[in-house]
Amino acid sequence: MEDSKRINEMVIDRVQKRLDLGAKKYGDTISLEDKRDMVEEGLEESLDLAVYLSCALIQIQHRRHEKKPNSITTYDMTLIMEGLGKVILEGKELKDYDKVNHAQQLVDRLTEYANRCWDVSKEEE
Numbered sequence: 001m002e003d004s005k006r007i008n009e010m011v012i013d014r015v016q017k018r019l020d021l022g023a024k025k026y027g028d029t030i031s032l033e034d035k036r037d038m039v040e041e042g043l044e045e046s047l048d049l050a051v052y053l054s055c056a057l058i059q060i061q062h063r064r065h066e067k068k069p070n071s072i073t074t075y076d077m078t079l080i081m082e083g084l085g086k087v088i089l090e091g092k093e094l095k096d097y098d099k100v101n102h103a104q105q106l107v108d109r110l111t112e113y114a115n116r117c118w119d120v121s122k123e124e125e
Contacts, residue, residue, distance in 0.1 A: 072117075077110065077114055080110060081107065081110065084103050084106060084107050084110075085107075087099065087103045088100050088103045088104060088107075091103060
C-alpha cells in the first residue's frame with residue numbers, strides 16, 4: 001500500500017512540474033478565456049505521444065533482438081550438440097565411459113539451458 005501511495009505522489013509531482021513548465025512557457029496557467037483550440041492541441045500532443053511511444057517500442061524490440069556478447073544462437077547450439085554427439089560416439093568406440101558420461105551430462109545441461117532460454121523468449125513476446 002505504501003508503494004502505491006508513493007507512486008501516486010510521484011505522478012502528482014510530475015503533473016505539477018508539467019503545469020509549472022507550461023505556466024512558465026506561456027506566461028500563465030490556462031484560463032477560461034484561453035482562445036486556443038484545446039481539442040486540436042490535445043490531438044497534436046497525442047500524435048507526438050504516438051511518435052515517442054512508437055520510437056520507444058522500436059528501441060525495446062531492437063535491444064531484445066540484438067545478439068548479446070555472451071549469447072548462444074540456435075545455430076551455435078546446433079554445432080555444440082553435433083560436436084558433443086561426436087565426442088560421445090568416439091568415447092563409446094574407445095570405451096572411454098568417463099568422457100561419454102561427462103559429454104552426456106553436458107548435453108543434458110545445455111538442453112536444460114536452451115529450454116530455459118526458449119521459455120524466457122516466449123514470455124517476452
